[in-house]
Amino acid sequence: MSLARDRPPEHGKTGGRKDGRGGQIRTDDILLPKQALYQAELRPGPGREALRRHPLWQAGIPGSGGSPLATLAPVPLVGHSPAVAYLEIRDLHTHFSKRSGGLLGGETRTIRAVDGVSIDVRKGEILGLVGESGCGKSTLSRTIMQLLRPTSGTIRLDGTELTRLPSDAVRRRRLDFQMVFQDPYASLNPRMTVFATLAEAIRQRHPKVAKDELTRRVNELMETVGLNPSQQRKYPHEFSGGQRQRIAIARALAPEPKLVIADEPVSALDVSIQSQILNLLKKLRAELGLTMIFISHDLGVVRYLADRILVMYRGKIVEEGEAEQLFDSPQNDYTRRLIASIPKLVGQPQP
Ligand SMILES: Nc1ncnc2c1ncn2[C@@H]1O[C@H](COP(=O)(O)OP(=O)(O)O)[C@@H](O)[C@H]1O
Numbered sequence: 001m002s003l004a005r006d007r008p009p010e011h012g013k014t015g016g017r018k019d020g021r022g023g024q025i026r027t028d029d030i031l032l033p034k035q036a037l038y039q040a041e042l043r044p045g046p047g048r049e050a051l052r053r054h055p056l057w058q059a060g061i062p063g064s065g066g067s068p069l070a071t072l073a074p075v076p077l078v079g080h081s082p083a084v085a086y087l088e089i090r091d092l093h094t095h096f097s098k099r100s101g102g103l104l105g106g107e108t109r110t111i112r113a114v115d116g117v118s119i120d121v122r123k124g125e126i127l128g129l130v131g132e133s134g135c136g137k138s139t140l141s142r143t144i145m146q147l148l149r150p151t152s153g154t155i156r157l158d159g160t161e162l163t164r165l166p167s168d169a170v171r172r173r174r175l176d177f178q179m180v181f182q183d184p185y186a187s188l189n190p191r192m193t194v195f196a197t198l199a200e201a202i203r204q205r206h207p208k209v210a211k212d213e214l215t216r217r218v219n220e221l222m223e224t225v226g227l228n229p230s231q232q233r234k235y236p237h238e239f240s241g242g243q244r245q246r247i248a249i250a251r252a253l254a255p256e257p258k259l260v261i262a263d264e265p266v267s268a269l270d271v272s273i274q275s276q277i278l279n280l281l282k283k284l285r286a287e288l289g290l291t292m293i294f295i296s297h298d299l300g301v302v303r304y305l306a307d308r309i310l311v312m313y314r315g316k317i318v319e320e321g322e323a324e325q326l327f328d329s330p331q332n333d334y335t336r337r338l339i340a341s342i343p344k345l346v347g348q349p350q351p
Pocket residue numbers: 096097098111113131132133134135136137138139140
């Protein structure tokens with residue numbers, strides 16, 4: 001079995017295809033010119049000027065000799081029908097009650113962490129979600145994962161309404177969603193080798209997988225994320241931060257998810273490592289037809305990867321647009337402020 005090609009039928013359609021002539025990468029719903037991945041140019045405009053100040057966009061890509069400004073614009077989805085929503089979220093609310101004051105007689109306050117969110121995610125796209133800390137991004141992703149049950153609203157994945165499933169069915173469906181978190185050191189079990197970590201994740205989907213097949217798949221996963229399979233007997237602490245995030249990404253891919261939610265996956269990494277991890281995610285999208293929600297507080301980072309961007313503010317989506325268009329002509333004041341604050345967000349002096 002290969003990661004991309006031989007998925008079980010019920011899981012079916014997320015596999016990528018190479019057409020053999022090297023020109024294009026085919027998935028079921030999208031067709032990407034291969035070279036677009038690395039050669040697209042950013043149009044001159046206000047958005048491009050804002051990105052010039054961003055260290056990630058200044059850093060260049062290791063080994064490529066070029067700057068991402070010239071070489072790594074997000075890939076447009078070609079030949080994709082926008083009418084097909086793979087994940088459909090409607091009027092989602094996740095509220096928390098918080099009691100202020102003492103044990104007796106304190107007032108209960110409602111925190112509307114997710115406050116009426118509707119989102120469509122298309123198959124094969126990278127949807128960026130940006131907003132300042134505390135605006136509800138992680139609560140939204142935990143609700144999509146069904147780790148939190150929403151207060152109200154609907155979440156439909158590939159035709160199945162998730163919010164009404166009984167909890168054992170939810171547990172099974174949760175395999176379809178995998179997360180990558182900010183801190184891979186905290187999210188990986190320090191006592192498990194890379195092999196054990198990946199094997200466990202593969203077995204979640206294929207409990208009866210044979211030993212040699214398991215080994216083959218672990219090797220393949222490690223190669224897919226740019227790790228040397230000879231290191232599979234090592235423990236997380238023996239790797240660098242960037243390598244650990246690669247392990248976390250491999251683990252997320254192992255159960256063959258339909259959707260990967262990456263919540264601030266590069267926020268803890270150095271800028272040069274950030275671009276390596278972002279490029280890896282781009283590659284995976286192209287090769288595996290990965291569908292992803294990519295979350296960051298940093299609009300410059302989101303712009304690097306996302307096809308479409310949603311801006312979240314105080315539990316609500318306040319703006320949505322194709323990445324380039326949103327950057328060049330933001331409609332909402334808050335989005336303008338996010339763009340204007342790019343250098344500040346990443347700790348650079350204002351020009
Ligand atoms: N389990 C919880 N109980 C109470 N309040 C919470 C809980 N989780 C998050 N919140 C609150 O919900 C809001 C959104 O938090 P979060 O989703 O973590 O935002 P973000 O990921 O954008 O930083 C914040 O005000 C936070 O304090």
